[in-house]
Amino acid sequence: MIAVAGGKGGSGKTTTTLGLARALSRRGAPVVAADADWDLPNLARLASATDGDREPAADAPTVVDAIRTEGQIRPDRRAPTVLSAPDEPADVDARRILGALAESVPDDSPTLLDCPAGASPDAAAPLRVADRCLLATPLRRAALRDAAKTAALARRLDCLPVGVVAVRAESVPTGVGDLLGCPVLGRIPPAEAEPLASSAVRSAYDDLARRLVDEHGADRWRVA
Template sequence: MILAITGGKGGVGKTTVALNLAHALDAVAVDADLGMADLPERRGPDLHDVLAGRAEPIEAVDETGAVDLLPCGRSLAGARAADPTGLVDAVREIERSYEDIVIDCPAGMSADAGLPLYAADRCLLVASSEAFALPDAVRTRALARVLDAGIERVVLNRVGASPPDERVRDALGVPVETIPDADVVARARRSGQPVGALAPDSTVAERFRRLASIVVSDGR
């Protein structure tokens, strides 16, 4: 399974959802944001190296952390040397060895965002519960449908006590799951760890495990 995590705009917590869901699914997390990498850095070759022909995809998967990770480089030179068109083949090669992949897509509607969606079998859309984020989410849903990676569910991230589940479901036409706002998420992000590794008994960790279970069930 190749699962893309996308978002209509930046700042909605898409990377946090991707890392935590990869941990809950025991999947490889792939940082496919070639120009603005956000998943934790690791030593060794990265996606820039893979797409520039300097490393094999399997060689660049780092297994030293709580989540197996194909990180992306952060240098401008690395981004310029990378050929984005090789992303689909690289991800599919990793899938053959690891089976489950979670791709952290670039935010928005750029061409770079379309490539991971094209590679994916399935897709989750991360959105903010604020009304201003919904138009961007609707546009990303349309792009995913064009690329045959239709949005299966929306993940409303950092929600409060009364999330607008029904309004978002009506606007986007797909089921909605919620991840609560909590200090433990910020602590986990600062440490470069998924919440499930830092605070496995927390409500947020339980929500990500539930979301992983739903993803598995949807795929059957």
């Protein structure tokens, strides 16, 4: 389980979670992408808006729905299984629910968690449950500073950063990996209003998926 984490809102976590999930799916992996940002849930909405409106976001199964199914969750290899936030997030324990999700997904299926922003207490729950985290950040000074705080929190919770992806970036300066204490695994170029509609952005996520598999999932995940 990989927690996609970063600094403040707008750092590209949700787009990276979905873009990476779809890239892994294009490699034949049975992917689960779950919204762990229950105060500002956007993952299912983004998936619906960028998927030809095949299924309204309101009809996407929640994380709680998924763990109530009998036996293991069976992700589809043709497209990511996207799970939305609970209908009543205040009534459930995030750490328990996300832990149950980890137990319900087959070990060889990549699971991505779209985390809350920053290093808040809400961000701690997915970081406690995930095996590793992927940092998503723009390259602005304030954003990098916030990403470094998130990386420090992740390390305290034994969720080591597997790498960083620079979003909306023309290039990545030397030293970003050193600042965040992990390798730069990808660079997502700037795009128009809908990044996931851009062929250049999709190609960048394909490259990120390849590098993430090489770095972390080669012996864990079922990928082509």
